[in-house]
Amino acid sequence: MKQSPLRSKHAPMSVGAAIVFFALLAGCGESETNVQSGNRTGTLHWGNAAEPQALDPHIATGVPEHHIIGALMEGLVVKNRDTLKPIPGMAKDWSISDDGLVYTFTIRGDARWSNGDVLNAHDFAWSWWRALQPKLGNLYAYMYFPIANARQYYQGDIEDFSEVGIVAIDDLTLEVTLENPTPYFLQLLDHYSLFPVHRATIEQHGEPDERGTRWTYAGNMVSNGAFKLTEWEINRAVIVDKNPHYYASDDVRLNRVVFYPTENQTTEERMFRAGQLHYTDDVPIDKIETYRAAKNPALKINPYLGTYFYRLNMRVPHLQDSRVRRALAMTIDRQLITDKVLKAGQIPAYAMTPPNTLGYYPPTTFSFDPAAARKLLADAGYPNGDGFPVTEILYNTNEAHRKVAIAIQQMWREHLNIEVQLLNQEWKVYLDSESSGDYQISRAGWIGDYVDPNNFLDMWLCGGGNNRTGWCNPEYDRLILEQAPSAATEAERHAIFKRAETILLEDLPVLPIYTYTSKHLVHPSVKNVASNILNQNYFRDIYLQPASD
Amino acid sequence: MLKFALGRLLQAIPVLLVVISMTFMLVHSAPGGPFSADKAVPAEVLAALEAQYNLDQPLWRQYVSYLGDVLKGDLGPSFKYPGRSVNELIASGLPTTAELGLYAMLVAVFIGVLAGVTASMRPNTLQDYVPMSAAMIGICMPSFLLGPLLVLIFGIHLEWLPVSGWGQIPGDKILPAITLGTGYAAYIARLSRGGMLEVLSQDYIRTARAKGLPEFVIIGKHALRGGLVPVVAFLGPAFAGLLGGSFVVETIFQIPGLGRFYVQAAFNRDYTMILGSTVFFATLIILFNLLSDMLAIWLNPKLRQQVRGDAE
Numbered sequence: 117m118k119q120s121p122l123r124s125k126h127a128p129m130s131v132g133a134a135i136v137f138f139a140l141l142a143g144c145g146e147s148e149t150n151v152q153s154g155n156r157t158g159t160l161h162w163g164n165a166a167e168p169q170a171l172d173p174h175i176a177t178g179v180p181e182h183h184i185i186g187a188l189m190e191g192l193v194v195k196n197r198d199t200l201k202p203i204p205g206m207a208k209d210w211s212i213s214d215d216g217l218v219y220t221f222t223i224r225g226d227a228r229w230s231n232g233d234v235l236n237a238h239d240f241a242w243s244w245w246r247a248l249q250p251k252l253g254n255l256y257a258y259m260y261f262p263i264a265n266a267r268q269y270y271q272g273d274i275e276d277f278s279e280v281g282i283v284a285i286d287d288l289t290l291e292v293t294l295e296n297p298t299p300y301f302l303q304l305l306d307h308y309s310l311f312p313v314h315r316a317t318i319e320q321h322g323e324p325d326e327r328g329t330r331w332t333y334a335g336n337m338v339s340n341g342a343f344k345l346t347e348w349e350i351n352r353a354v355i356v357d358k359n360p361h362y363y364a365s366d367d368v369r370l371n372r373v374v375f376y377p378t379e380n381q382t383t384e385e386r387m388f389r390a391g392q393l394h395y396t397d398d399v400p401i402d403k404i405e406t407y408r409a410a411k412n413p414a415l416k417i418n419p420y421l422g423t424y425f426y427r428l429n430m431r432v433p434h435l436q437d438s439r440v441r442r443a444l445a446m447t448i449d450r451q452l453i454t455d456k457v458l459k460a461g462q463i464p465a466y467a468m469t470p471p472n473t474l475g476y477y478p479p480t481t482f483s484f485d486p487a488a489a490r491k492l493l494a495d496a497g498y499p500n501g502d503g504f505p506v507t508e509i510l511y512n513t514n515e516a517h518r519k520v521a522i523a524i525q526q527m528w529r530e531h532l533n534i535e536v537q538l539l540n541q542e543w544k545v546y547l548d549s550e551s552s553g554d555y556q557i558s559r560a561g562w563i564g565d566y567v568d569p570n571n572f573l574d575m576w577l578c579g580g581g582n583n584r585t586g587w588c589n590p591e592y593d594r595l596i597l598e599q600a601p602s603a604a605t606e607a608e609r610h611a612i613f614k615r616a617e618t619i620l621l622e623d624l625p626v627l628p629i630y631t632y633t634s635k636h637l638v639h640p641s642v643k644n645v646a647s648n649i650l651n652q653n654y655f656r657d658i659y660l661q662p663a664s665d
Numbered sequence: 666m667l668k669f670a671l672g673r674l675l676q677a678i679p680v681l682l683v684v685i686s687m688t689f690m691l692v693h694s695a696p697g698g699p700f701s702a703d704k705a706v707p708a709e710v711l712a713a714l715e716a717q718y719n720l721d722q723p724l725w726r727q728y729v730s731y732l733g734d735v736l737k738g739d740l741g742p743s744f745k746y747p748g749r750s751v752n753e754l755i756a757s758g759l760p761t762t763a764e765l766g767l768y769a770m771l772v773a774v775f776i777g778v779l780a781g782v783t784a785s786m787r788p789n790t791l792q793d794y795v796p797m798s799a800a801m802i803g804i805c806m807p808s809f810l811l812g813p814l815l816v817l818i819f820g821i822h823l824e825w826l827p828v829s830g831w832g833q834i835p836g837d838k839i840l841p842a843i844t845l846g847t848g849y850a851a852y853i854a855r856l857s858r859g860g861m862l863e864v865l866s867q868d869y870i871r872t873a874r875a876k877g878l879p880e881f882v883i884i885g886k887h888a889l890r891g892g893l894v895p896v897v898a899f900l901g902p903a904f905a906g907l908l909g910g911s912f913v914v915e916t917i918f919q920i921p922g923l924g925r926f927y928v929q930a931a932f933n934r935d936y937t938m939i940l941g942s943t944v945f946f947a948t949l950i951i952l953f954n955l956l957s958d959m960l961a962i963w964l965n966p967k968l969r970q971q972v973r974g975d976a977e
Contacts (some may be wrong), residue, residue: 147834147835147836150834169746169747170746170748172747172748175747177702177704250709252713253714253717254710255704255707255710270719272709323789327747327748328742328747329748333748350746350754350757350921354831376919379916380916380919383916383917386813386816386820387828387829387919389828390824390828390829392827392828392834399859543932544695545695545696545697547703548697549696551705580705581705581706582705636960
């Protein structure tokens with residue numbers, strides 16, 4: 117739709133304006149919406165939150181990238197979209213040695229790249245070698261660390277890659293040796309950082325460990341998933357089409373997925389209402405009530421493997437007393453926050469790990485109890501909050517964070533009679549303040565990369581990069597680093613995690629507030645959208661079925 | 666005239682240098698870096714990334730090498746989007762932003778001139794007050810209010826027009842163009858009313874009236890040309906302003922233009938992208954100002970005389 121403003125030399129510009137204006141108007145009228153045409157042609161229109169930074173699985177880090185890469189590529193295993201149980205992907209089966217250390221994968225014979233090339237075990241070995249090149253700047257390199265010597269190789273303590281526990285025994289057999297038994301190892305294989313990449317394509321466009329070469333551009337990229345990259349228009353859309361070389365392409369019912377960078381939630385919701393999207397990445401907080409009241413079936417809310425919490429800076433003198441931290445924890449009415457402030461089915465959290473993380477239930481060490489909290493605060497030397505220094509809550513600028521902080525400010529004022537100030541900072545400034553320890557109390561969130569308590573607990577190790585509170589407990593470190601990995605059974609392992617988390621929750625360097633939910637608007641014609649706690653979708657399963665069919 | 670233009674272009678060099686230097690200092694002194702993230706970035710990864718983008722060099726060396734690159738027309742690689750160069754990102758967003766700016770400008774001129782001329786024909790009557798009050802509202806109404814309002818009415822309730830996008834669905838360019846153009850239409854209405862009022866009180870218009878020419882011909886043929894001089898002078902800076910100031914509209918309507926990149930770059934601390942866009946916009950504004958000055962000189966014989974006098 118291109119208009120050329122026709123103008124004679126002497127006519128006033130307004131004539132030109134009129135022509136363009138009416139030409140623009142003439143373009144509109146009764147036309148099919150994206151959803152209608154998509155349902156007809158098998159094209160899914162997907163709100164994807166943001167423009168992807170990169171589509172290289174060894175460089176990308178964000179959730180929007182995750183969705184697109186998940187459509188384009190596939191790892192050794194995939195997961196059942198409801199139960200998240202690992203099921204065969206590029207590996208048709210696997211065996212695990214009795215000691216839980218050696219995994220032997222058999223690559224499926226019909227595994228192909230999107231250009232028709234055969235995909236074999238050597239592709240995996242090479243890809244994993246690439247992912248561990250420090251120069252590449254792979255932020256998810258730690259996903260490989262359960263593999264024997266992977267950490268040492270990555271950190272440069274070992275030069276020879278053959279010492280790392282990754283061996284392609286023959287074309288169809290990949291053997292992986294682990295450092296310790298790692299019950300969640302199979303799950304990691306479905307994370308994009310462990311996806312295979314096409315060697316010839318990468319080498320054609322630069323060095324294997326070179327960041328940002330053009331191999332992921334449309335027209336260049338060769339991938340192994342249910343879809344292949346057709347178009348990548350910056351800030352406009354990423355379009356992927358069904359990959360005919362995919363081993364299960366007969367079962368893939370979508371012909372095309374269009375990913376839109378919908379960073380503005382309000383716009384995204386309007387696009388959904390206007391039939392431009394099948395699926396939204398999120399729902400604006402103030403719209404949820406409207407959809408609920410109308411009993412609109414498009415609104416989908418599911419538990420999400422993530423915890424919203426506040427960090428307490430242990431370097432701040434008045435927060436060093438664990439009785440103070442406990443009093444703060446016991447006077448946050450979490451139910452009120454989830455029911456009246458957030459209103460999207462979030463679950464009040466009293467522990468770091470979300471409940472039922474693959475069968476693990478975290479311990480509880482406190483509850484909402486203002487009277488007991490007041491006594492604790494008095495014991496710590498602040499009876500009725502007297503003499504308690506003014507305390508500051510830091511959060512990154514965001515309406516929902518502000519609402520939660522205001523609610524907590526009120527609760528602490530009411531129950532503990534202490535003065536709390538709010539400080540909001542722009543995202544990068546906030547990150548800088550938090551990581552340099554320049555805060556008192558800071559809002560935070562943690563979304564699980566894989567379903568295992570370890571993912572929520574190993575961040576609190578002494579000096580860990582994500583700890584940022586200055587909290588350090590050697591017993592806790594010993595449980596997480598030494599005891600848990602060598603546990604014989606799942607039950608024993610969970611018991612160890614429970615002991616560790618009890619230490620964390622007795623000491624409370626963090627105040628858990630709620631467990632996240634994922635919120636989407638999904639058009640009724642979209643079937644097989646996942647509702648799992650990782651909010652992970654499998655586009656190979658999704659299909660479109662208009663109501664009239 | 667040529668001398669005048671050359672002189673102005675030479676003056677632009679120190680201006681650009683100051684813009685680059687100040688932006689460079691500001692972005693590097695802002696807290697938080699391009700690679701800081703929610704999840705901790707391991708020291709070895711950070712070192713590898715910084716080495717790749719020369720951030721491990723002393724600041725003055727980074728500055729000198731950046732200036733060298735800019736001279737060669739290379740604005741560097743984007744930090745946020747590995748594999749994309751800033752030149753490439755600007756080139757991808759510019760056509761869209763320029764198109765949006767052009768349509769917005771046409772909307773602005775069309776509505777603005779129409780309203781201004783209508784008002785000037787019967788000053789201080791209802792015919793003057795109504796369009797001028799509307800213009801005042803137009804100036805005051807921010808695009809982040811007008812945009813969603815138009816979307817609600819024409820996109821959601823009436824279902825006449827798409828609510829977002831650019832060139833994807835027929836008609837999706839209308840609402841953004843109107844949203845962006847309205848504020849400028851209001852300015853143009855006031856400018857053209859003022860210009861027309863001045864011209865309409867001139868002797869030659871009285872002569873035309875005395876000749877018994879119809880009002881339509883007096884306005885359209887005789888008054889309009891002179892009356893629109895202030896509008897023409899405004900168009901140059903206005904167009905540069907439209908290009909640089911369209912990010913709100915681009916965000917509301919999900920338009921893949923330059924403005925969105927510019928604002929995102931600042932949030933992402935994408936140093937090269939911030940610098941590159943700033944240099945680009947600064948150049949654009951300098952050029953458009955020069956063009957509109959030259960146009961004004963060409964339209965106004967008095968100024969022409971002055972320039973010639975200076976040159977001699």
